[in-house]
Amino acid sequence: MPSEAANEATRRAWRELGFFCGRDAAANEWRIIGSVKGLRMFAAEIRKYASNLAHDRLSEYMQLGPAMNLEVGTSHQTEITEQWIGGPLVDLLRLATLIERSAQANVVGKRIALRANFSPMAPYELILDVRDDAFDPASADPACC
Numbered sequence: 826m827p828s829e830a831a832n833e834a835t836r837r838a839w840r841e842l843g844f845f846c847g848r849d850a851a852a853n854e855w856r857i858i859g860s861v862k863g864l865r866m867f868a869a870e871i872r873k874y875a876s877n878l879a880h881d882r883l884s885e886y887m888q889l890g891p892a893m894n895l896e897v898g899t900s901h902q903t904e905i906t907e908q909w910i911g912g913p914l915v916d917l918l919r920l921a922t923l924i925e926r927s928a929q930a931n932v933v934g935k936r937i938a939l940r941a942n943f944s945p946m947a948p949y950e951l952i953l954d955v956r957d958d959a960f961d962p963a964s965a966d967p968a969c970c
Contacts, residue, residue: 836963838891842866845965846895848907848949855895855905858954858965864928868921871897871910875917886911892968903944905951912944919943924953933957 886898
């Protein structure tokens with residue numbers, strides 16, 4: 826069992842990131858949970874990665890979350906797997922735009938599935954869970970809260 830100091834560090838990391846990302850293996854889903862602002866921060870992380878031409882080599886990646894459990898990286902084709910969200914940089918930029926357009930104030934309380942628009946044949950779904958502005962990303966982490 827993690828110490829309270831470790832739990833507090835994890836909570837602080839989620840809050841700085843602005844969103845929670847977690848994998849539901851039983852449902853084959855990645856869930857990105859956040860306020861509109863937090864989900865736009867997720868899109869910004871993807872955009873920052875995909876805008877760096879140094880990442881244009883296959884298998885380049887970045888890790889997200891305090892546990893570094895979600896990777897976003899460069900691959901030949903779009904994919905959402907138990908390990909990562911991958912694709913050519915141009916497609917990752919398209920995903921960032923899709924997230925920005927999907928995360929709107931009028932969809933608070935909704936879950937938005939993105940697989941069909943990003944990687945229709947992927948084994949995993951990518952879900953945006955849009956919460957209100959008061960949402961604390963740390964509250965979604967069952968390991969520390």
